[in-house]
Amino acid sequence: MMFYWKLAWRNLVRNRRRSLATASAIIAGYAGLNLLGGYILRVERHLRVNAIYVNRAGHLSIYKKDGLDRFLLKPKKYLITSDELKIINETLHDLPQVEFSTPSLMGVGLLGNGDKSVPFIATGIEPQAEQKAENHPELKKWAKELVSTRDKDDPYFTQVNPDAISITKDLGVLIGRNTPFQNLSAAQKDLQLAGLTYDGDLNAVNATLQFQHSTGFALTEDTSLRAPYSLLKSLYQTEGATSVAVFLDSTSSIKKTTQQLEQVFKDHHLNLEIYPFNNDKISLFYVGTMGFLYMMAGFFIFLIFTAAALSIVNSMTIGILERGREIGTLRAIGFQENDVAWIFTREGMLLTLTSLGIGLVLTQIVAALVNASNIRFRPPGIAGDMQFILTPDVWMCVMIAIPLFLISLASCYFVSQRLVKKPIVDLLVN
Numbered sequence: 001m002m003f004y005w006k007l008a009w010r011n012l013v014r015n016r017r018r019s020l021a022t023a024s025a026i027i028a029g030y031a032g033l034n035l036l037g038g039y040i041l042r043v044e045r046h047l048r049v050n051a052i053y054v055n056r057a058g059h060l061s062i063y064k065k066d067g068l069d070r071f072l073l074k075p076k077k078y079l080i081t082s083d084e085l086k087i088i089n090e091t092l093h094d095l096p097q098v099e100f101s102t103p104s105l106m107g108v109g110l111l112g113n114g115d116k117s118v119p120f121i122a123t124g125i126e127p128q129a130e131q132k133a134e135n136h137p138e139l140k141k142w143a144k145e146l147v148s149t150r151d152k153d154d155p156y157f158t159q160v161n162p163d164a165i166s167i168t169k170d171l172g173v174l175i176g177r178n179t180p181f182q183n184l185s186a187a188q189k190d191l192q193l194a195g196l197t198y199d200g201d202l203n204a205v206n207a208t209l210q211f212q213h214s215t216g217f218a219l220t221e222d223t224s225l226r227a228p229y230s231l232l233k234s235l236y237q238t239e240g241a242t243s244v245a246v247f248l249d250s251t252s253s254i255k256k257t258t259q260q261l262e263q264v265f266k267d268h269h270l271n272l273e274i275y276p277f278n279n280d281k282i283s284l285f286y287v288g289t290m291g292f293l294y295m296m297a298g299f300f301i302f303l304i305f306t307a308a309a310l311s312i313v314n315s316m317t318i319g320i321l322e323r324g325r326e327i328g329t330l331r332a333i334g335f336q337e338n339d340v341a342w343i344f345t346r347e348g349m350l351l352t353l354t355s356l357g358i359g360l361v362l363t364q365i366v367a368a369l370v371n372a373s374n375i376r377f378r379p380p381g382i383a384g385d386m387q388f389i390l391t392p393d394v395w396m397c398v399m400i401a402i403p404l405f406l407i408s409l410a411s412c413y414f415v416s417q418r419l420v421k422k423p424i425v426d427l428l429v430n
Helices: 002-014 016-054 082-093 127-134 137-142 169-174 229-236 254-267 284-322 324-332 337-372 394-419 424-429
Strands: 060-064 098-112 117-125 164-167 190-196 202-212 224-228 243-248 272-276
Touching (some): 002 016, 002 337, 016 137, 016 394, 082 098, 098 127, 098 229, 117 169, 117 190, 117 229, 127 224, 127 243, 169 202, 202 229, 243 254, 254 272, 284 394, 324 424
Parallel strands (some): 117 224
Antiparallel strands (some): 060 243, 060 272, 098 117, 098 190, 098 243
């Protein structure tokens, strides 16, 4: 057996120019796919943590039936009541895969500074959940640009100041307050929130401008306001919630958790709906962007796999044609057709494995150089700029390598089988 491998390796070295040309195609294609996959992985993780932690939707969002679409039209009708919240919280407390959860209240209104008012869309969650989401390792790893500004002496946000609010930079400009908000005077930080209660009455509350955040999306950068859950309850005069955001640990199944919750809600006759974070009603930008990137990746995978297979087929075909006498001699001294075919197949296997190893090393080198360059760019629809980062995962590289290796193996074997079946005399004469 070792004799066949040594013979295959010797043939590769002897035909080094052709081997190098084929290897170059495999290395370039494999490294290119790894880097493309690394970019897609980076974008997917960025958009994922943006939807889950930055916009506080959680891995799962629980709404009153039809509440996601109609809450702002009829908030009182589609409000999750305090009794329903109690059952939801008790259920979530019994699920070990739930890291934390929080009721979320959403509403619209006017933000005023005494001289002018601008519209806002507010989201309020509990202070403890605010802290956990803001400090979550996944958020800091994949979207550190979107971590809100927090005063180092006031890490708990609304636990210290229950009327502290956070707005985006663009909303601050509209209301006449420029960042950093921590440098404003007490009078400049004093703002008012006005809006209609869920019973239809006009109401207003005082608020303190304290923090800055970013939604990550240009479309919402001039309207987003975050406030404590208790402050928005006071503004809209309610004890309920728009939704409940559920944050799971990294190893949990979203689908399984959804099924468990749906069964509990059914048993309690609760008219509730559950949406995963990757539902287009929750994260349309995530779904649309990733759908485009997956289609683009599939197109490039097809092209590169096809190019690699054709390169291998052409190389092996030319090699066999040029070595007709060698094949005829092997056949004449007793080698079977299948044995000769496997010699050439082993050449392709060795060449592919070596190329894949070099391609993996090249992937890591290029990714490290790109990441160290701190290249900044502005993706369409994203607020602000972000660093161009490539994060090729090892398992992803392995999953790309497996079909590439199988294509190489099949190409070598079937081409060899077809061409070594020529009569021995014809092979020796040529």
